[in-house]
């Protein structure tokens with residue numbers, strides 16, 4: 152324990168309010184200049200590994216980052232693996248993403264201990280994986296801090312794949328994401344898979360009619376029916392043309408009645424979103440630009456910055472409370 156010195160008091164009184172709630176591009180320029188390169192290298196090695204390449208990591212990270220941001224803000228709390236954490240409630244997220252974040256964190260702790268947050272690692276790794284899959288490459292402001300709480304029940308506030316477009320737009324609107332952002336973000340379904348149990352009713356008994364969903368192309372009904380019958384826990388690409396490539400093909404697919412999830416399909420026909428879908432389908436660069444803008448906005452939802460939250464040393468566990476208590480004593484005495 153030590154007496155609070157002038158610089159501590161100065162930072163309490165002045166620096167904290169001035170820098171409050173600011174994410175900045177290059178936040179780690181001084182404190183950890185190699186941070187972004189380290190993240191990028193580890194993500195690239197996984198995607199391009201000659202023997203164990205995992206291109207599906209883009210989908211895993213995108214979904215994880217989205218869920219983190221929409222449940223209690225982008226604070227890395229989805230990474231916590233205590234049994235009562237967000238991670239184990241509701242939709243199960245892929246383990247692959249968690250392992251990659253842990254690997255990056257281990258390297259960053261070796262290079263710049265206690266400086267780079269798990270929330271930032273997730274945002275950066277997601278950005279890099281999108282770019283490697285053919286998507287946009289964009290600057291992402293950093294300076295997020297990790298959350299000190301987890302809200303497992305918040306997971307149930309996420310809307311599901313049968314939601315209406317109106318519910319979808321208001322869910323995103325509540326987080327300051329407009330229609331252009333929301334539609335671009337759902338375009339993340341250009342990569343990754345969905346489990347059959349989330350859309351099987353569309354194949355056989357849509358809305359209690361005993362018939363397939365009339366808004367689904369009949370060839371797709373046949374295709375998905377045979378895929379879903381073929382294995383235990385089957386899943387299949389949400390973008391029927393290029394499920395490993397980050398491009399605008401998803402929008403062309405939903406315009407051709409080939410959306411797998413009901414909400415995805417509805418975007419193409421609902422009057423609130425159909426013209427935006429048409430624009431993204433016609434212009435890949437426009438989609439990619441707007442996706443980048445929307446990801447930066449989504450990555451700022453409910454963030455902790457400045458002196459809020461902390462920097463976890465393990466992404467899967469809160470820091471030891473003992474040290475938090477000591478920090479408080481440092482300030483008091």
Ligand code: HEM
Pocket residue numbers: 209210211213214217242243245310311312313314319322336337339340342343344345346347349386412414
């Ligand atoms: C409220 C809007 C959304 C709904 C209802 C929704 C729904 C779903 C559903 C039902 C799945 C399949 C999950 C499974 O089979 O377990 C899925 C997968 C996925 N979602 Fe979304 N999603 C939404 C928004 C987003 C956003 C904003 C992103 C990212 C920016 C995203 C990225 C993904 C990705 C990449 C996958 C594939 C995951 C994988 O292959 O591992 N979703 N989504």
Ligand SMILES: *[C@@H]1O[C@H](CO)[C@@H](O)[C@H](O)[C@H]1NC(C)=O
Pocket residue numbers: 175176177178179180
């Ligand atoms: C970090 O460096 C980059 C590139 O020189 C610059 O664009 C950015 O503004 C810097 N950020 C900060 C917070 O210093």
Ligand SMILES: *[C@@H]1O[C@H](CO)[C@@H](O)[C@H](O)[C@H]1NC(C)=O
Pocket residue numbers: 232233234253467
């Ligand atoms: C959490 O993850 C870490 C790292 O993978 C592991 O060592 C630990 O046993 C896990 N804890 C729980 C409760 O699952």
Ligand SMILES: *[C@@H]1O[C@H](CO)[C@@H](O)[C@H](O)[C@H]1NC(C)=O
Pocket residue numbers: 238239240241242243244
């Ligand atoms: C999946 O979620 C259930 C609760 O819905 C949980 O019991 C189970 O441990 C989770 N599995 C994994 C691998 O996270």
Ligand SMILES: *[C@@H]1O[C@H](CO)[C@@H](O)[C@H](O)[C@H]1NC(C)=O
Pocket residue numbers: 182263264265266462
């Ligand atoms: C960040 O790195 C600096 C220099 O290595 C170190 O003094 C500091 O304790 C680290 N942690 C934080 C939160 O700044």
Ligand SMILES: *[C@@H]1O[C@H](CO)[C@@H](O)[C@H](O)[C@H]1NC(C)=O
Pocket residue numbers: 358
């Ligand atoms: C589902 O059925 C109900 C009542 O039969 C009807 O009011 C509703 O519009 C139907 N929904 C769709 C999406 O077809």
Ligand SMILES: *[C@@H]1O[C@H](CO)[C@@H](O)[C@H](O)[C@H]1NC(C)=O
Pocket residue numbers: 373374375377378391392
């Ligand atoms: C389903 O369609 C995809 C292309 O969209 C094709 O690669 C696959 O072989 C089809 N599967 C079945 C079982 O028809």
